[in-house]
Amino acid sequence: MSQAQLMDGAGLARRIVEETAKRAAALTGRTGMAPCLATVLVGEDPASVTYVRMKQNRSRKAGIESRHVALPAGTTTAELVDTLKALSDDPTVHGILLQHPVGPHIDERAAFEAIAPEKDVDGVTLSSYSAMSFGLPGFVSCTPGGIMRLLDEYDVDPAGKRAVVVGRSAILGKPVGMLLLGRDATVTYCHSRTIGLSSVVREADIVVAAVGRPRLIRGEDIKPGAVVIDAGYNPGNVGDVDFDTARERARLITPVPGGVGPMTIAVLLEQTVTGAERQLGLR
Known part of the structure; x- marks a missing residue:
């Protein structure tokens, strides 16, 4: 048997991001507001810092505004929940990404559930999981x-x-x-x-x-x-x-x-633009 064909995630991701950038530009042109992805990072874990920076860079290249909230490692669950709720209530933020893991002293599930379902572009809330399970509209x-x-x-x-x-x-x-x-x-x-x-x-x-x-x-x-x-x-x-x-x-x-790996970020960006379109009444 011949060797397996490689599944080129990098190439497919590039095409998804290119299409996402076109949608972001169209949305910005129609509303005057760019799609906005807020990233939240607790502590300074080197791998997490790198991942967040990469997501920010990819966002900007796709015409998506990137807003970063850096919290100290000692942040409590209540403080993190308050931060995420504030972003959920901010009409200029269309997607929220909590970089995980957040540390053993934080109730990660409580933090995830503080993200409004319509802004859960990372698909981490119980609402999103339920939608996935039942084949309903939502973010995967x-x-x-x-x-x-x-x-x-x-x-x-x-x-x-x-x-x-x-x-x-x-x-x-x-x-x-x-x-x-x-x-x-x-x-x-x-x-x-x-x-x-x-x-x-x-x-x-x-x-x-x-x-x-x-x-x-x-x-x-x-x-x-x-x-x-x-x-x-x-x-x-x-x-x-x-x-x-x-x-x-x-x-x-x-x-x-x-x-x-590349597909994960591509879907994140695509869902951020979808979230912005829905919240701004264009989808």
């Missing part, structure tokens, strides 16, 4: 949303397929499983404590690896001809899938980096 979690766009780009129809999601986080594993289920896939959730993980993965037509364990999924675990989505990102640019061996068996596979 950005990484799962990006994964579904990649599947569509490469003509992968989940209907009737066996999909195995390795990971159960609230912002990636759980929602991507619900999105796949909504597209008529038969979904199995696995995680780091799953007994016989390899044997379950071997049955999958679509594998989504999102557990945060470098090279946990090996090539021998991949069903020949399967589609492999590696949403893991570990030190050294290593995903959750052993790429070299998995590529020998899969039909399609995402690289790390350049696969899922």
Whole structure:
């Protein structure tokens, strides 16, 4: 069997952002107000600082105003909630991104729920998760949303397929499983404590690896001809899938980096403009 075709998330993301920039320019031209994404960061974790700066830069290039709120590491849950509620009440802010993790002393769920659903462009609130689960209008979690766009780009129809999601986080594993289920896939959730993980993965037509364990999924675990989505990102640019061996068996596979990562930011920007259009009465 020949090597798997790479799923070019970077290229697709560029096209999404280009279209998003056109929509942002049109909105600004019609209303005199640019779409605005507010980012909130607690503390100074180097990785989080880098991610937020990258999102700010990408926003500006797409014609989206970027407003950043930096809070000290000792910020309490109540203080963070107040900050997010104030942004939710600000009519000049159209999307809110709380960079996570926020620190063990903060109730992250309480913080997320302080974000107004119409501004939850990162898809982290219970309202957004419910909408995803029931196929209702709303914002999807950005990484799962990006994964579904990649599947569509490469003509992968989940209907009737066996999909195995390795990971159960609230912002990636759980929602991507619900999105796949909504597209008529038969979904199995696995995680780091799953007994016989390899044997379950071997049955999958679509594998989504999102557990945060470098090279946990090996090539021998991949069903020949399967589609492999590696949403893991570990030190050294290593995903959750052993790429070299998995590529020998899969039909399609995402690289790390350049696969899922760029799609996450593209969906975030796209949803910010959608949020602005809705809030300004243009959609």
